[in-house]
Amino acid sequence: MRRRRAAGLAVLLVSLGVILPGSGVYPAPSDEPAPEFTGTKSMTRAHLRADGTEEAVDSRTVTVTVSQTTNLRNNQQVRVKWTGAHPTHAMGDNPNTVSAYLQEYPVVVMQCRGADTQANPLEPTTCWTQSADQRIFTTNVLTAFPPWRMDRYETPANRKALVGVPNDLPPTCDQSTIVAPSRFVAYRGPAPDNTVYNPLPGRDNVTCGPVLAPDMVNVEDKDAPPANTTFAVTNKQGEGSAKFVVQSEEHNRSLGCSMTVACSIVVIPIMGISCDPTAAALPPEDRPGPLDLRFGEPVCKGTGKYGENERAPLSDIFQIDPAVSGTMWWSASNWRNRITVPIAFGPPGNLCDQADTSLPLDIFGSEMLTQATDQWSTAFCTDSTRFKFRHVRLGEPQAKAALVSSGAQAALASVPPAEPYPISVVSAPVAVTGFAISYLIDDVDGNDYQDLKLTPRLLAKLLTESYPTRSGLRMAYGKVKDDSPYAAYKAMANNPLAVTQDPEFRALNPKVPDAIDNILTSSTVLALSGNSDVMWSLSAYINADPEARAWLNGEKDPWGMVVNPGYKGIQLPLFSWPLLDTFVSADYSSYGGCPEMTPELEATLTPIPYLPLVASPVANLSNIALRVQYALSNAHVNCSVLHDESNMPIGINMGAWGRQSHPRFMLGVTTLGDAAFLQLNTAALQSYSSVPRTTQITDASGRTFIDPNDASMKAAMKFAKPDATTNTWKMQYDKLVSADGATSYPGTLPVYAVIPTQNLTGNHGTQLAQLLRYAAADGQQPGLASGQLPPGYLPMTADNGFGDFVAYTLRAADAVAAQTGQVPLLVPAAPATSSPPPAGNGGGGGGGGGGGSTPTSSALPDAGSRPSASASASPSAAPVPQSAGFTALLSSGLAAWALPIAALIALATFLIGSITRAVTFVVTWWKAT
């Protein structure tokens, strides 16, 4: 079923995602819950002939659905889908850039303030655009009558030569740049000011009044998320979809949508301007003359210069037919075709701060619980019988350390620390969720790829900086001398440049293009730089897989790829993934892509390894999710030279690469909650392989790949085994990757609230007990409303097989409320491990657990996991390389040639001079005699 659709209705597949019915958990491309909005509208493009009859050109019936329209949260991504629209011609690279309107027949999706009613129809003036450019048309397309002036549905006032120039401009305003024909579509800000921004040319001219709303941009920042104005593509079947990010006033104050200010999503399928070239009803000066008609009418009646779904990244309005482009979305012919979707925002994220100014109770830790606590906290602070708490996102190891050393009242974590807590704490499960490898990939047909399969070995390859990325770097590996400290890197000379060129990846994901454009992101997976239980679990999963472990130990994969020597034999799992590539070479400069680089400047720069720049992990998981959502590459190779006042190069700046163009490829480690909230695609991870690891596979047969969903997470949680030492359930990764675990999603993790049962200040014990009891009951109700469990979490209920989890959390709540130092035991038969275990549990080394049968379980992380104060600030850093680099070759042609040439000149001139003189003398003498 899925295959067939993938072949046939490629774009529609984008939207055929995910989510089992009635479940909270994200992706499994089966079907989606019914969209909350469906609207249909018929639209026709019909020109008006001189005799008053109509000439219908195109007629469509467009149906729009929107996945969620109520209880929206700021920056939430919804899916907007449509059928029946005119197929897009001249498709651009990215639907969200400032020049994305340069497409033919796009579908414009935008967010507007206000509701659309008969009495008060919505106007373009309250619709948000990314840039002021998207609100003006000043180009003289060969005629004084651009299509908007011939628009038969426009009012006579809007068909004049100059539209949108206010009469009350201050006298100081320089209007010399305003030339007819021009149309400016003002933007009106929210109440109470309702400031009107006129997008006049010379926008920095402050004397003309407000021109650019504070959140609009003139020049887009390639490394920042774009605004939500979307010019999306429709496929040949008339179907299309857009991932639309709704933004409340928390993000966009200039638009000002909120729980109380109604807003709409406006979908405008561009059909083209319906022309009225004769303009019989207009005053004579607004009627096109014969010459205007000759040039203007064909422009107005244009039907596109490109073929259907032809990819054409354009930069100029002259390359397309403006009448069918997105640039005139505000013209009446287009505006009347709009389908308005009323949306309602839920309580804002800062509701608690507004509702109650008292200090919240801070709970530190796991980003995996962020989405859940966002919904839970509003239910707590608005209820006077509860209390106000705040989830402070922090790496779990730091949060665990803060419990001991900094007096934190509660921590959220998934993995117990390597050594037992020196104080009495109870770890009560509050949610079942996990991590995902989220991705944004354009497949060979240009559609959103939805079927990514990854093996632990592929993840190991991506994480260990083993893809050279650049052919120059790969050649430098080949040139390494045997006596060099980097001799081991020579083996990497045969590694594929990126995962998309890896035969293992190609066998599993044949529809992903092998594109050189996205080589920076297809050679790595964006990971966390800090300490995190997510990285610990991910590395434990990789470590447990025999194939991946053998490869990490130095064994070649069946195609000959080897691990980066910096990671060879790395001991896993680790709380913090280190950057261990140290390769620098005189043959490859990491500053190679730097424009304006001078040899003198380059000589002053220390050579740095290239691959850590490509990997560039970030500090938190939400940032990774954002970067995956917009395919913002974090590879810090965007080099620019810095100059001092006298324009002398003084240094360089290595910035992130930023937004990618088509075809995009982006992988990142995210939480399941973030992936669901942002509707990211999540990779199916290999749970079991029956194929011998030396086989050169050509397809996915013999391997099971599991999407995160309710069933697969439920299956995985069966391998969470009660552990007497730590009083928690431990994930048994060796079982998860075995045949028994074939149906389980290996990224599944429980999240525990770790709370001291002694010495909590004030009434925090009672309050936290209330939170635990809530998490064990009402908090597990799936839904999008305040207090419910959002998608991305498997409800922790007895129905789902978590009866013992719920029971233990309730017992833990009692202990937290009592504050007597008692810790309820998970395994009653182990009395020796009772409550305060300061020194008793000598065998605490196994506390981290996880990689059971692997050779590394005895060598648990020595960095960042000690429950001492030092752990809170010690993300393990990459080791200092033995040598900072190589001596650059510095030579001078001037030095080589100045003196030899001077000597040569001296000799030559002396010789020539003497000979000339001698010859002259002889000739003179001969003539004289």
Added chain:
Amino acid sequence: MTATLVDLDDDDLDDDDDDELDEPVKLAKLPVPPAITIIVRSLMTLAVVSGWLVIYTLGVSSVQQSRTQQQLYNGFREKVALATAPLGGDIPAGTPVAVLEAPAIGLRQVVVEGTTSGVMRDGPGHRRDTALPGQPGTSVIYGHAAAFGGPFRRITSLAEGDKITVTTGLGIFQYEVQGVRRANAPLPARLASGGSRLTMATAEADGWRSGWAPTNVVYVDAVLKGETTLGPPGRPTSVTVAERAMQADPDALVPLVFWLQASLAATLGLTWARVRWGGLQTWFVGVPVLLACLWGTVETLAEFLPNLV
């Protein structure tokens, strides 16, 4: 007859023969076209200038340099004795800052602050954006390999373990050579906190260029054996392009223009003088003037050579 020929070789005396015409003069003058005369004399002038450039750079300048060294040494000795030698901060270019001694190769040079070609006429130059010798960090000293006495001509024969003594206003520091470092060799290991390294840079070449037209930069690293001493802060953090290795000093253009103008003026003046005074007198006065102009021009021209040559 012979006199006339000699005159032709050397100066414009033949023009003079217009007044009193007699037989032999006519014989010599008649067939020599003025174009030939001009070409020959221009070529000869060029030969003299470029020949002198080579001779000056490789030979004469070393005499000049050793004299300057002597003066610098005397001055620096006194300053060290009086404890007024510069210790740090922003030291004006050309100030002597250290005495560098490497007994293994018979090197004893006064190091001056700054590394432009102009400054390094006087001796090895200390790069201004590096620490002074004996202070924590790496000190970089550039030295000519061939020109201006080639003080660093032989530093590449320093072997690991050789001693280098540096005397500055802060004391006497013993460095131990780690080795010679050429292109593509690994950089020295990162300096331990508080350590001090001395890196000497000069140029070298193989083959026929060896010894007089060195092309490639070569480094000699040495580490301090003993304690570092802190100096006053305020060292410059960057240097101009002309102060980097193997760079010429474009600022020498200004003096060069002046010297060329002076040469032109001298030539015009002497021509005038020759008409008024006669040949012998003009020569008597003119030769020292012309020589001075030639010296000055070539000395300035030498600043356009890279600072490590």
